[in-house]
Amino acid sequence: MPASACLMNPMTCSSVNLLLRIALPVGCADSSLLPWYGWRVAGHDVARDAFLNAAAPQALPAAELAQRYAQLAAEALQGGAPSSSAGGEQPKFSAHVETPDGPRHVLVKFTLPEDNPVTARWRDLLLAEHHALQTLSAAGVPAAASRVIDHAGQRFLETQRFDRVGALGRRGLLSLAAVEAEFVGGAGAAWPELTQRLATPAANGKEAVITPEAHAGATLLHAFGTLIGNTDMHAGNLSFLSDSGRPYTLAPAYDMLPMAFAPRASGNLPDTPPPVHLRGIVPAATWRQALALSADYLGRLRGEAGFTQGFGRCVEGLEGVWREVEGRVGRMG
Numbered sequence: 001m002p003a004s005a006c007l008m009n010p011m012t013c014s015s016v017n018l019l020l021r022i023a024l025p026v027g028c029a030d031s032s033l034l035p036w037y038g039w040r041v042a043g044h045d046v047a048r049d050a051f052l053n054a055a056a057p058q059a060l061p062a063a064e065l066a067q068r069y070a071q072l073a074a075e076a077l078q079g080g081a082p083s084s085s086a087g088g089e090q091p092k093f094s095a096h097v098e099t100p101d102g103p104r105h106v107l108v109k110f111t112l113p114e115d116n117p118v119t120a121r122w123r124d125l126l127l128a129e130h131h132a133l134q135t136l137s138a139a140g141v142p143a144a145a146s147r148v149i150d151h152a153g154q155r156f157l158e159t160q161r162f163d164r165v166g167a168l169g170r171r172g173l174l175s176l177a178a179v180e181a182e183f184v185g186g187a188g189a190a191w192p193e194l195t196q197r198l199a200t201p202a203a204n205g206k207e208a209v210i211t212p213e214a215h216a217g218a219t220l221l222h223a224f225g226t227l228i229g230n231t232d233m234h235a236g237n238l239s240f241l242s243d244s245g246r247p248y249t250l251a252p253a254y255d256m257l258p259m260a261f262a263p264r265a266s267g268n269l270p271d272t273p274p275p276v277h278l279r280g281i282v283p284a285a286t287w288r289q290a291l292a293l294s295a296d297y298l299g300r301l302r303g304e305a306g307f308t309q310g311f312g313r314c315v316e317g318l319e320g321v322w323r324e325v326e327g328r329v330g331r332m333g
């Protein structure tokens, strides 16, 4: 990013600087610009050089993918793979691979290479996440492109990274957790409550932090997640893209799955989704849209042969929730 762009877009610039502050040695500043921009320009110049001279990463060939994923998973579990550091609780690694869409940077979540009821449930959940992302994409709701790869009893959920462009390019991604901490300070509130505040221009005339479309999209994802038993919609599981500065746009959906069925620490495997609380902040039209999406989702789960038998009860539980919520949404008029 040229220095002038930094001035016009301080938020994007400061995220770049934060990365560079960690990565750069002291003493490489461009002194002619220092009076204006301080040490930050050093990062800009060095990063640009590094970018211009970087070798394009080689994509893992499709034929070797499953075996390489098993290796990368083993390394990630040992903490050995330097590219395995995406946030989140579940084990994962990143890779650059040949996909049916061409070479792509991907994030890969995986199950342990063991066969027991707990790993079986995680296999079910990775497949359920794949179908949730597919359901959204098929309906025109932006969601990470995904595929499931099974190998030697292990399941891999690969999602294409939407914060990468081509082999070397990046897009600025800001989590709702980061954005709300900076601009709202309402940690723990539901997505639509936070995004409504972020989409509202400040009283002093300052423009809104996110677009109205980002708020509408977050509200729909919240409603869909509520209907499919996603009990893990924390502020790290929704993000914004900062391509052209503020107001930010909504990033594609990710980490959308019925976490209500995740194994408990005790080893218990829940199969009953929690009761649904219909938040009044979500418009009736959005609940109806989410009902249509979740009906499609449940149909996909029903038609999927790759789930364990036990997961059938989870799907039945979600169908019961769906029917009950449909009745209540009908009352909204």
Ligand SMILES: Nc1ncnc2c1ncn2[C@@H]1O[C@H](COP(=O)(O)OP(=O)(O)OP(=O)(O)O)[C@@H](O)[C@H]1O
Binding pocket: 086, 087, 088, 089, 090, 091, 107, 144, 159, 160, 161, 162, 163, 175, 232, 236, 237, 239, 254, 255
């Ligand atoms: N397709 C993607 N493209 C770019 N970034 C992504 C993508 N999927 C996930 N991420 C980023 O990686 C982080 C971890 O991914 P994800 O939320 O799916 O993992 P998790 O372990 O299930 O998280 P949690 O702790 O919420 O359970 C996300 O918070 C998001 O910042």
Ligand SMILES: [Mg+2]
Binding pocket: 088, 089, 236, 237, 255
């Ligand atoms: Mg997550």
